[in-house]
Structures are given as C-alpha cells and as structure tokens.
Amino acid sequence: MKKTYMLIILITFGSSIYAQDIKNTLGTNGNFEVITSSNTETLTVTNASQVIISDIATPTAKTDVLLDLNSINKTLQLPLLTPAVWSTINKGPGRIFWNVQGGAGTLYAFTGTGPLDFISILDTRSLISSLADVRANISGDGSSYYIGTDAGLAADEDDNNNVAFGVEALKNLNSINSASNEAEENVAIGHQASLYTNSGTGNTAIGAQAGVAEFSGTLNYTTAIGYNATPDEDNQIRLGRDVDHVVVPGVLKVQDMLNLKPRASAPANPQLGDMYYDSGINRIRVWAGAPTAVWEIIAWQ
Numbered sequence: 001m002k003k004t005y006m007l008i009i010l011i012t013f014g015s016s017i018y019a020q021d022i023k024n025t026l027g028t029n030g031n032f033e034v035i036t037s038s039n040t041e042t043l044t045v046t047n048a049s050q051v052i053i054s055d056i057a058t059p060t061a062k063t064d065v066l067l068d069l070n071s072i073n074k075t076l077q078l079p080l081l082t083p084a085v086w087s088t089i090n091k092g093p094g095r096i097f098w099n100v101q102g103g104a105g106t107l108y109a110f111t112g113t114g115p116l117d118f119i120s121i122l123d124t125r126s127l128i129s130s131l132a133d134v135r136a137n138i139s140g141d142g143s144s145y146y147i148g149t150d151a152g153l154a155a156d157e158d159d160n161n162n163v164a165f166g167v168e169a170l171k172n173l174n175s176i177n178s179a180s181n182e183a184e185e186n187v188a189i190g191h192q193a194s195l196y197t198n199s200g201t202g203n204t205a206i207g208a209q210a211g212v213a214e215f216s217g218t219l220n221y222t223t224a225i226g227y228n229a230t231p232d233e234d235n236q237i238r239l240g241r242d243v244d245h246v247v248v249p250g251v252l253k254v255q256d257m258l259n260l261k262p263r264a265s266a267p268a269n270p271q272l273g274d275m276y277y278d279s280g281i282n283r284i285r286v287w288a289g290a291p292t293a294v295w296e297i298i299a300w301q
Helices: 083-088
Strands: 022-026 032-036 042-045 051-054 067-070 096-099 106-110 118-120 134-139 142-147 163-165 187-189 204-206 223-225 237-239 275-278 283-287 295-298
Touching: 275 295
Parallel strands: 051 067, 142 163, 163 187, 187 204, 204 223, 223 237
Antiparallel strands: 022 032, 032 042, 042 051, 096 106, 106 118, 134 142, 275 283, 283 295
C-alpha cells in the first residue's frame, strides 16, 4: 500500500527564507532533508531521530546527539525572558532560558512551573553571591561575604570587609553609617557566631554561639574561641565558657602581666597546684594537697 506524507516546514536562518525557496528531498540512507535553494543551510532529520542544522556541505553526524549544530558561523539563541513571563506560558520543568531579570542576565533552568521554580546554572565566572544562601555586599570601600541561611541578614553596603560562615552568623550586623559606629572587619565562623554583634570593628568569633553576648552593646577587637565563648569588653580574648578549662601542654609565657580575678571563696574540688586570689585577705592562695590539704598563702615582704 502506498503511503502519502504531508510535511509543511517554515525555517528562518538569519535572513528571510520563503516557502518557495525550500525543496524537500529524500537524503542519503533515507534521511529526510530540507535544503534551501541556495544550499547555504541544511536541516537533516536522520533515521536515528537526530536533527542536524548545518552550513557545512557534508557535516559529520555525532552519535547519540539529539540536536547537532554542525556549523562554523551559527550559534544557538535561547529565549530572553524573566521567570514571571515564562511561567505565564504554563511550561514545565527542564526548559533553559537566559534570565534578563534585574541585570545583564544569567543562564537559568526551570524546575517547575512557577516564577520561583528555577535555578541558576553557574560557571567559573559566577560570583560567590550567586550560590544558595550566600550574600555579598560589595562597595567602593571593600567587600563582605555572608555564607549560610540568614548570615549577615541585616548587613548593608556600609558594612565592609566582614566574613560570616554559618547559619545566622553575623545575622544582626548593621552599622548606622557613622565613623563612631561602624561594622567592619568582623569574622564569624559557626552556627549563630557573633549573632548579637550589630556594630563594632575587628571582632572574631569561632564556634557555635561564640561572640559578643546579647545586650553587650558595641565591642571592638574581641576574640572568642569555642562554644558560647562571650567576651564582655574591648580587646578581650575569650577561650570557652566559665566552666571550661584551658590546658597548655607546654610552657606558658606571659610577656606582660598575669591577672587573677579576685574571689571571696575558694574554688571547689581543687587540684594540686591550683591557685586563686583571695579578695578577703588580698593574697594568693595555692592548693598544697596532701598531707595538709589546705590552701596555702603565698606571703611576700
């Protein structure tokens, strides 16, 4: 039985091509070809369901490729759209487009049908601020980067050279744009690190919930290391919490001064060599251990 096929194709390659300029031929090996009258462009649909668009006289088909742009001077043009426009067309996921929303544009792909159901396709030129949960404030005075959900949430371009890494790290950082109340050169690493730092300069917090404590106001040049380490004055280095112990396995050298915070009562569960400053007698006491098991007073002239 003889079969009759009807095919209507309208193709535009750069300049206008009219229907009468197109001739249909049965190509090599039974492949269907559409060739312009000037033979400058060829559209080939192969029996392997491959489409070749070429301006080369004898293009070499690539295996396992659905669309082969076998061209020396033609490129693929993607639609220039905004997600809101594309979603009104009611298309599904998998579509690729050039997103022209709010700037020069970036390659995007839809994951659903709504105006927010899309992802950016990054390349090596993509800024760090293009990543998920990453914010970057870049100004003429410096750059700040905030990595993590709600990290640096309140910061603006007046807050320069800050770095946050962790959920809600430096979340409340926001200076009031005055020379006496800047929020610059702060570093926070860890979950909620420096959460309550809203201004100040040169503060460093490493550890979950480390950094300036709530309601402490503006502090400068503090260093907090360890879980919930909370400095309470400028230029202070805080290691851990009050219940933590700092162990120095080698030699501890203090170049300038060692300060023992005065206390009215002796520490509980002392170990041999522990010492404290007794505020009642203004003397240093040392736990001597056995056999006396008392806090010996260090006397001086």
